[in-house]
Amino acid sequence: MMLEVKSVSKSFGGLKALDAIDLSIHNKKIVGLIGPNGAGKTTLFNCITGMNPPTTGRIIFKGSIDLVGKRPDEIARLGMARTFQNIRLFSDMTALENVMVGRHCRSKTGLVGAIIRSKATVIEEMKIVKKGVELLKFVELMDYANELAKNLPYGLQRRLEIARALATEPVLLFLDEPAAGMNPQEIFDLMQLIRMIRDRGITVILIEHHMKVVMGICEMIVVLNYGIKIAEGSADEIKNNPKVIEAYLGKEE
Amino acid sequence: MFLQQLINGLTVGSVYALIAIGYTMVYGILEFINFAHGEIYMLGAYLGIIAIGLLTAMGLGNSSAFLLLAFAFIFAMVFCAFYGVTIERLAYRPLRRAPRLAPLLSALGVSIFLQNFVMVTQGTRNKVFPQLFAQNGFDLGNAKITYIQIMILVTSILLMVGLTLFVNKTKMGKAMRATSQDQKMAYLVGIDVNRVISVTFLIGSALGAAAGVMVALYYGLVNFHIGYTAGLKAFTAAVLGGIGNIPGAMLGGIILGLVESLGAGYLSSEYKDAYAFIILVLLLIFRPQGILGERLKERS
């Protein structure tokens, strides 16, 4: 078991954005997290990645590590990476540098090392660049390596954000609406990319509103509505689940 | 001793409160610290002196002290209101969509500019505010409250009551509150946000000017760098009350005035100016939402 979310709740003032969510995520799968707007999907990501800790509940990583109370950077180091619904790149850095920042938690040059540029530093820096280049190639952005992130087209920014997340060497990758704003061709490429990421042995959890993406690549789908988990299962099970249909189409009188 | 410090503290505190309102109103709407606001207060103090000088030059110097003072108030408040609006229009509005640092630095530049503008045009030496009222007053036990102090307290209260009525009762006031809650929403429901912002600067600056005139009257002396310290203290008051919150700014000003005056009386008067900063620092670290404020929204 990779990750267990145990009765996690999150309140914002009076609003219960998450209500006793239970969730188990297994190794090397692509998991879809869906639900209407405001269902609490992003909030769940925020709870898991430490950006906005849950009000109550526990989140257990690899069977023993409790993530609640850990800082986002500690969680990243443990092997969880994410992208954001409204892209958050380092806009005035180049594409390559964005990915290189992702290597931060896997490298250790300190102040002194950086100043004297010791042999260890030089080697480490070379490895960082190498890994960055490898990842840029992986997401097919090598042509843009020296381009400032803010100058990339939208679809490529999403891919760059994925590359940056991959740079932290995650075992779990959280993608928040990766296909948003993409055209059909880009979406097709993205689905390819996500499968390739899974084949690298990384578990992918993605929030998506494009049903084609979700139904196309997810081996398991979780449905949230008003902060409550209303269904869980394979694409076919979800498609035919009356609760899910009701949540999306509204109750028919 | 205690009573005396209380009276002095209330007097100074109500002046801080008036300046603090300007910080708080602007912050409420633009989420931006208007560094130049302290200078508006300084300009107000000078304008008060200039106004009375003007009347004297016109041979009206012997009219009743109240008339002179009323003219000084109106003169200073009108001009400072214009200053505030103009500064917003020229130095802040073009930067509304810029990164956060930009308007702050621009405001810093404006503040330096105004200080030195006054220094260049009015000289470096202290200016004396003509003594309009005798320094006497009532005895309260072993403390004394002067007429000037009474006048400052009364004027401040009137201005604050007026402001509260304006914000709560008029259409413009309601538009202001709506804008400070949610600018985008206010725009969508048809509020002219630019006008609201202009009015905010207008009112805040006029109140700052009134504070300036009162301080000039109270201490009798003015120079071009009083805006900096007073501005910082008033800002402290605004934070103390929860920035963006108008009654909070009033309360914060009074509290700060009392702390300073009692601290000077009982602890050490040399460190009088440091009290405000120490309060400010502690406050921002431990309770940034202030006394009346809510926790600041996190940007998402």
Place this chain on the structure above:
Amino acid sequence: MIKNKILEKSIWALWLGLLALPFMGKKAGILAIAILLVILLLPLLNGLIARFGISVSRLNFLSSSANWLKTNKKMALLILFSFAAILPLFMNRYFVDVAVLCGIYIVLALGLNVIVGLTGLLALGYIAFYAVGAYCYALLWTHYHINFWLALPIGTALAGVFGVLLGSPVLRLRGDYLAIVTLGFGEITRIVLNNWDELTRGPNGILGIARPSIGDFIIKQPIHYYYLILAFVVLTIFITTRLEHSRIGRAWVAIREDEVAAAACGVNVTLMKLLAFATGAAFAGLGGVFFAGKMIFVSPESFTFMESVMVLCMVVLGGMGSIPGVILGAIALIILPEALRQFQFYRLLMFGGAMALMMIIRPQGLIPSQRRKMELEEENG
């Protein structure tokens, strides 16, 4: 159409003149006319500069020399350095003194650039760290006869520690709050220096600090100080450049760009911010020790809020995050006022105006920072 524009500009000029009326009297009229002339002529001037800019870029030798600079960075640096090294030989004492001042401010501005320019933390009380360095040497000398060279690392480290102490409680505050709190700390420092008579001798300051010496050779001529500060400047440039292009520098810039995303990438935001504060403060400390050794006198007067603002302006004017920009900013802001000595009175006036104007027309500064482009072909092979 054009008439309307002129009318609008005239109204603005008239309005500004009117606003200045109570303070300037009749001279406000002259001001209004001057403003009108300036805003009418500004577009013309702009056009001229633009045309000049185009014609300049056509000049082959300029673009080729720019290319040469890019490819021969080391060479260019060497030339620049040799220039700086022989410069004082051709200047009189006064100019050398000004150059020394430039050097001090370059160190300060580069230090502040780490905090404001790279990490994006607006610190307004920066000069307090400078004061820590200066008073550190002053006190160490007067009480324990600790010499300049020993005081140098102590003062630098102490300022760094101060940076951490001040930084740790306030770094989670939002941008403008951080600005105010650091400003408050700066003011508290100055007030304490002013009033703690037993230790600092208050406003009278501390006199009789020893000049630095190497063996029997005492550094006392401006030119001696020039070479000393030149060494510090080179050291500062070296260290800040190395840091900027390291793992740590990247984390700083990432924090400036997006704190949340940086944390998600595994950057320990608090730690990195503290490191930035400590580093920036340490350079101020270094500058402070030098300052005390140069002036052989320190008093609270040298550490006012205006000084903090001045250093900040150097960073902003030069280009936040850009090392050459910040150096240029420091030199410009020291030289200009000296050159404008006869306008002494108007110095800060223009300064404030220019600062606001700069934010509006060229917020990225004189030499905007540029991310380093990598030559990637080698890695591919």
